[in-house]
Structure formats: C-alpha cells, structure tokens
Amino acid sequence: MLSNPNLEGYEITRKFWQYYYNSSKKTFVAPKKCSGCYNDDRFVVWAVSVGVQAVVDGARLYKELEPLIDPAVAIFQKYKNNHIKGYSAAENNGNDKDIYYDDDAQVASAIITAYEVTGNKKYLDQGRELVRFLMSGWNDNPNARNKGGVKWHINNAYLNACTTAEVAKACLQISQFIPSESKVYVDFAAKCIDWQIKVLQDKGDKLIMDGIQDTADHPNDTKWTYNLGATLSASSHLYHITKDSKWKDISDELAKAGIDRNAFFYDRDYSNDKRYWRDPSYFVQLIIEGLADYLLYVGDDVPEDLRKGVTEEVRHHLIMFYEYMKDPEDGLYIQSFEPHLTYKETYETKYKREFGDRKGWGLKKDDKDGDKDVPLKCLMGGASAARVFFQGARVVPKIE
Template identity: 75%
Template sequence: MTLTNPNLEGYSIVRNFWLKYYNPSKQTFIAPKKCSGCYNDDRFVVWAVAVAAQAVVDGARIYPELRPLVPTACRIFQKYKNNHLRGFSAAENGGNDKDIYYDDDAQVASAFITAYEVTGDKYFLDQGRELVRFLMGGWNNNPNAKTKGGMCWHVTNHYLNACTTAEVAKVCLQLSKFIPSEANYYVEFAAKCIDWQIAVLQDPGDKLIKDGVQDTSDQINDTKWTYNLGTTLSSAAHLYQITKDKKWKKIADDLANAGINRGVFFYDRDYSDDKRYWRDSSYFVQLLIEGLADYLLYVGDEDNGDLPQRIHEEIRRHLVMFYEYMRDPQDGLYLQSFEPHLTYKETYETKYKQEFGDRKNWDLKEEDRDDRHQPQKCLMGCAAAARVFFQGARVVPEIPK
C-alpha cells in the first residue's frame, strides 16, 4: 500500500483509535493496557484527550459522518475540569484539582473553538471563551520576576515557556474570529505573546524558538522543539492575516524558512541533506505541520519566491515517510516516533536498511514499547498521527502514485 490521500488516512486513524480506546460505558478513552500518556493504569492525561478530540474535529470538518463523535469527544473534558478555577487538570478529578498546565489547556481550548467552527454549536464557543479567559490569566505579571512577561507553564510553576505562550496566542486568535465585539482584546493579547516570544526565546541566528526560562532566572533553556516553532508560526501568520502589519509577515517568513531548513537543530543531520527529517515525536511534529499549513493559508505566496513550493515538498515527503515507517499494517495505527530506525523490527529490516543503510541500529523509543520491549501504541500517538495527515492534507491533499 502507498499513501495517496492524506485526509482519508487521517479518517481511518480516527475511526480505528475511536474503536480501540473509546469506552461507551465509561464515556471516556480507556487504555486496554497501561501505555504512554496514562497517569494510572488505564486513563489518559488531558493533553492526550485534547489531541484526540482535536483529531476528531479535524476529521469531522472533512467527513460529516464523524460529526456525531465531536460532542462525545469534547464531553470527556468535563471529567478533568476544576469548576472553581475554570481550567482543566492533567488527570480526572472531582472538580478541585489544581494540577493545571496552561499549554495543555490551550489545546483543549483549540478543540472547543474548532468544534464550534465545525458544528455551529454555541456550547463549544462558550466553553472555549471561558477557557481562553482563564488562560489569559496565566500571563507572568510578577514584578519581582527576573524575566518579565511570558505565559506560565503551570498554575504553580512559573516556567515561562514557548509552547504555552504561542499556544495561548493561537487560541486567542482563533476565538477573535467568532466574537467580533471582543476581537481586539484577543488580538492584542496574542500580539503581546508573540512579541515576547520573539524578543526572549527566538535564536537570532537560526530563527528557531528556544524552550523557555524560569521567571526567577535569565538562563534560557535552549532546546528547540518543532512544536515551539510551529505554534509561533501559526500565531505570527494569523496576526499578519488580521492586521496586515508587515512585522508579522517578516516574523512568519523567518519561521517558515527555519522550519524547513534541513540544517537546523530538530532535523536529524546524521544523513545527507536529501534524507534528513524532523526527528521529534509526532505529537510535536503535528504542530509544526499545522504551523506551515497556517503560513500558506494566512500569508500565501506574497513575495515569497519558491518558499510555498518548498513547504509543500517538505510536508509531502514527511507524510510519506511517516506512513511507510510508523504505520502498523495490522490495525492501521501509529507509533509516536518520527524516526525511521525507531520502528517495528520488520520495517527496519525491510525498509530502513534499504533506504538509509545501516547507519543507525534498530530500537523502539521508550514511549513506544511495553515492558517486554515490544511495540506499543497509545491514544496520543494515534491522535497525533491523524492530525499529521489532516494538517498535512491542507497543503498536500493528494500524493500521486
């Protein structure tokens, strides 16, 4: 089999992970066996649920037969809600747990807002608006902080990180489209987030986004993940589309070029240029692909030379590689790895060695294996895989045989 229709592959993954993980009697996702993303023996953290719900919504946008699943998927979030703070905790709770991560909740908010966009059900818009208002309260206003500004990672941990800051900006911009009377409020907050991100966390050399900094420190964690660039790119491109301020286009152009520069940190550079690939797990890469797709949607080909075509080609070849190396032909579900040697042993022997040689030894990532070192899939990996294909299809809707 070869990949020809990324949207259809995304649909197939959603269908298969729903059948595997959704338990109608428990009205939530249940792991058949403890796996990556479980906080106990069988329940998933809210981050995994958010990615799964977003994958369902992405699919429902294309395939109407998935729309009945949207309310069911989004209803699961209520098991995680703190009814006093109005945020969502990492684990299911009785309504008072304060283990709340702003970046996780930004992905919950995105699922609610896009659910409204797809279904027109105002309940989802109200939930998204309430959650975005909660998220905006996570801005670092501590006058004694060594690093000023930025979004906090957790309600009790003021690590100011890229993913939270950009993801909150992203959902503010999503929400601004649907509440015109409040739009300026959300757009201005998003602009404040991305201004901080670029000033504090962008590397002026390679234009990648560093991970974050504790508010009590000025020593930046300079790890550069794909999703930090992807979410910042989504926000900058959307800000340009709304404001037409060339400042945002310049930022978006730089980020888009950096995202497909095969010489930067998050590519595996152990190979020749033509074989280099994004080496983060799929739950990070899906947000880079979304950012690149948003760039083409919101900025397009305005004075950008061959950049749109290069983005198209980079996404195309990564979709093909992910499909060929991480898909289990038995159930159509995916591992979380994006690295072709960290896959099924048979795939390594029959495909990897032929395409890449034997430069890297076979293994499985810890998050992709059970206690017997056998491949093990999880809700997060399957949901992220669906999003890889749905978001990639916005740029590459068809792949010729």
C-alpha cells in the first residue's frame, strides 16, 4: 500500500537511473527500443528532460541522489545547437534545427531547478541562456492572423498552450535568482499567460485548449491536463510575485476546473467517485505540479473548499496510479493512467473487482513491445511516475 509518495518517487528514480543511464556513453540508453526513442536506443530530449527533472526533484529531498545531478544535466549538451542555443529533439553535432520550444522549456526548468538544489552557478548560466532563447519564440509576425503566443517549433508557428505556459514558468523560475533582470522575465511571463487566457481558455468550462496555428480561424479545442497544469503553475507564481488579484482569480478558476470530475479530460464512463484523469502520466505529472504550485504560491489565500478538493483529488490519483500502473516485479511504471490499460494480471485481479468489466483489457501503444500485447517500459514512464509522486507529495505527503 502507498503510504509515502516521496519515498516511492525516490525508489522509482533510483531504479530508472540504474536501468537507463549508461556511464560509458554518459547518457540514457534504452536496452530495447521503446517509446520515446528516436532511433534504436536513444531518447528524445523531451524524455530526457523529464528524467533529469525527476533526478533533481529527488535530490532536493534525498541527498544521496545529488551526485546524479551533474551527469544528468550534462546529457543535455549532446542535444544542444551551439549556434541557436536551443536544444534539438535528437543528439546532434551542434547544428541540428529540429528544436521545439516546449521541450526546451522543460529542459530549462530542469536546469534551473538544478541550480536551486545545488547552488552551482554554471546551471544558472545555462538556464539564463536557454530562457533567453525561449523568449525569442514569441510570435511577433505582424502578418500573422493570430499574433502573440510562443511557437511550438522554430519553423512552425503553431501557438500552443504547453509551449506558452512552460516558457512563462521557466521565466518565473529564473526571475527569482537574477534580481537585476527579474522584471523582464516576470513581464514576459505575464504577457504569455494573458495571451493564453484570452486566446486558448474555453470561457465555458475554463479549461485550456491545445493551441492555434498563426494562420487559422479557430483553435484546436482538445483539452489536455498538462495545458491546464502548466498554466496554473505560471498564474499562481505570478500571483505570488505580483500580488495582483487578477492572477489569483485566474488560478482559482483553473484549479477548480482541473478537479471538476465532469471535465473533458476525466474518464466520465464511470460514476463520479471512480472518475480519473485519463491522460498519460507524462501529462498528468504537470497537472499535479500545477495544483501543488497553486497551494504553495496562492497559499493562505486559497479558498478552503478548493484546498480540500485539490488534496482529495491528488490523493485519489496517487493511490490509483500506484495500485494499477506499478510493475510488481521491478517497481517501474508504464505510461498509462487508465486502470484497464494495464498489466493483464492487474486487470483481472484489481480492475474487475473495483470497476467491473465495463472496459476490456489492453495496453496503450506506447506501453507495448512492438505489436505484442506485452508491456515494455521506457524512460518517460519511469521519470513521469517519479514526478507524479514527488509533486503529489507536495500536496499529500503521507497517505494513511
């Protein structure tokens, strides 16, 4: 039974590091091609960023993980374009331009967090350089139908929620450590979230839509958990810094929408007490982080009913994730967050007992070994699971 989410996060981090980190190649290497690999054995920078963030999150609490920070952060240099100063999706010779601003925002967050934990100024310098690159992704094309927002890719002006909010989040992180430049970063973050709420928030359910092409008439109205989570992190941090009630109102609205079990990203095929976020764990980790940031940054100003609701919702999801997605043999996790898309034995012994047989068993494509119905774990799954527990523990440190 899950009792200490932080300890669970630590155990997962230790195991995925042992499983994937190759000390001779000084990077994460897949023993067998799996989800998140761009070739037979190397991972895209997005998966690496989540892995490094999990290591740093863990080291904040468990000092024995601190020696892993430097080799973890050093992996990013294999992906860096030395001219543009951004990080490509794949390892390269320093010139590749397949660069995504949302991936790089997560790289920046991991590097800046490494500075928070260690005080090593080289991480602050690296983070500052990358944040400056991220800010260059603002869409200032005067001929665009949709102006503003941060681009998805350096060559694609899809203006999406995760990119815009995650860049804002990275700006706010670094603003704390460079007082002479702080206003520049805070103002840019405010510009990002103002745009996000104006353009991508559904005025009905208050959720955040995925994005809009700079030439399009209408946004892509898919609503993922991580888009709301990253926006909530940024708006809450803006309130903490500025004390402007506008940001508190936005944060309250987003937090309430994120835990509404009638929301788009809940599986509503079940009774209310059994509903859950149906996104994969690499998205869910960011809504949990957003809710934790909301409680931290809005603090005593959080309405008591919302505080209680956030706490209960995070607790509900931590327990379900632990019960259904943990491999009892090696302690690692697949990426699914849906209890029927799990290990066959878990489905037969747990899912049917709790949920009945309303949904048939299966595995998500990302959790399969090729076309076989055999689970195959990956770096992203392990890293996201660690972050689910580390971030969740900020809300629910102990489960009785």
